[in-house]
Amino acid sequence: MNFQQLRSVREAVRLGFNLTDVAEALHTSQPGVSRQIRELEDELGVDIFVRAGKRLTGLTAPGEAVLPIVERLLHDADNLKRAGADYAQQDHGPLSIAATHSQARYALPPAVRDFRGSHPGVQLQLHQGSPKQVAQMLLDGEADIGIATEALAQYPDLVALPCYRWTHAVLVPPDHPLLDGGALTLKRLAEYPLITYDAGYTGRSHIDEAFEREGLTPTLALTAMDADVIKTYVELGLGVGIVASIAYDDERDRHLRALDARHLFAVNMTRLALKRGSYLRAYVYDFIESFAPSLTRKVVQRALDGGKVEL
Structure with a gap:
């Protein structure tokens, strides 16, 4: 048993049982990967993979049991290398x-x-x-x-x-009606198209939950993964932005104005x-x-x- 055999098994699973991709990831040949896997299976006395001809299609029941051990051994080997480097190479x-x-x-x-x-x-x-x-x-x-x-x-x-904890801010152009000094509410926000994060990013779940609690369904003009994109389209007048407060800077974003929204959305x-x-x-x-x-x-x-x- 050797680490190349273990890596071949791990990468085969990670890369969807595509041995061509495994060979590329391990800088070897496809026949070499197949041989490493077969030698490990022979040593263990079980088939780790389900096969259709020469193709791997999944893990066998023994393979499901073996995989976590393989991953743990490789993880421990990496830890061993780090521990050695910590003393040998210092900083x-x-x-x-x-x-x-x-x-x-x-x-x-x-x-x-x-x-x-x-x-x-x-x-x-x-x-x-x-x-x-x-x-x-x-x-x-x-x-x-x-x-x-x-x-x-x-x-x-x-x-x-x-x-650290952080809150959201609402971004608008300098002449936007939301800057009239009135209270910022979810109802007022929902009157405008919104531009905010994609689902699963930067506290988006708290934004959705807040509107749902109030029975409001705002119009999403655009969603994006990052605040820079959101700010660009707010500047263009496509809608009102909701971003992480750390994403706004008075100097850098001088074409926008920020309204504190910590009272509207849960802390992140x-x-x-x-x-x-x-x-x-x-x-x-x-x-x-x-x-x-x-x-x-x-x-x-x-x-x-x-x-x-x-x-």
């Missing part, structure tokens, strides 16, 4: 961060700047995606840290730590997630604390050990 190595656009664009820059100043030997990689994609990158081992508002707390194989919580059972190098703890000062190394370690963390 050098990669750090992969997966985040939604709002976090990458508005929340992360100060932490990234400060971290780069104190850890110049660390190579940062920033991946953007939906909250579900962020979670999947963590589960697949493609990211060390994931940051998002939605979804992360729903995965049992992730440890999701609270970072941004979370930082880690794959359960991961070994974190010392500089990973440093980055986490740079982004969320309340998440000290002691707090993060307690969470990874199963302890509860509250903000």
Whole structure:
């Protein structure tokens, strides 16, 4: 048994049983992948995969039982490498961060700047995606840290730590009627076409829930993944924008005006997630604390050990 056999099994499942894609991912040949899988099956004495001719079509019952063990062995091997590198290379190595656009664009820059100043030997990689994609990158081992508002707390194989609370703001052009000094209500908002986040992004669920509670069905003129797109179309007069308050800046967005909407929509919580059972190098703890000062190394370690963390 060897790690290449285990990687062949894991990648076959991850890539939908397409051995051509597996071979490309592992930088080997398709016959080589098939051989690695067959040798492992022969050693275990069971078929891991269901086959139709030479094609893999799914996992057998033994394969379903074997897969979590394979993933755990490979995860532990990665942890072993990180532990060694922590002592051998000290403050050098990669750090992969997966985040939604709002976090990458508005929340992360100060932490990234400060971290780069104190850890110049660390190579940062920033991946953007939906909250579900962020979670999947963590589960697949493609990211060390994931940051998002939605979804992360729903995965049992992730440890999701609270970072900070935030609220929404309403954005309008400078001459909009909502700037007349009257109270901002959901009913008034629903009189205008709205431009806000796609479902599953940046507190969108709280926006929908608020209107539903009032029995209102606003018209959505446009939805988008990120606030910059939303702001562009608000400037064009297509509708009223609802964005994360951190996405508005007086100087940068001088063609727009912001109205505080914290009384209309529930408060949101941004979370930082880690794959359960991961070994974190010392500089990973440093980055986490740079982004969320309340998440000290002691707090993060307690969470990874199963302890509860509250903000």
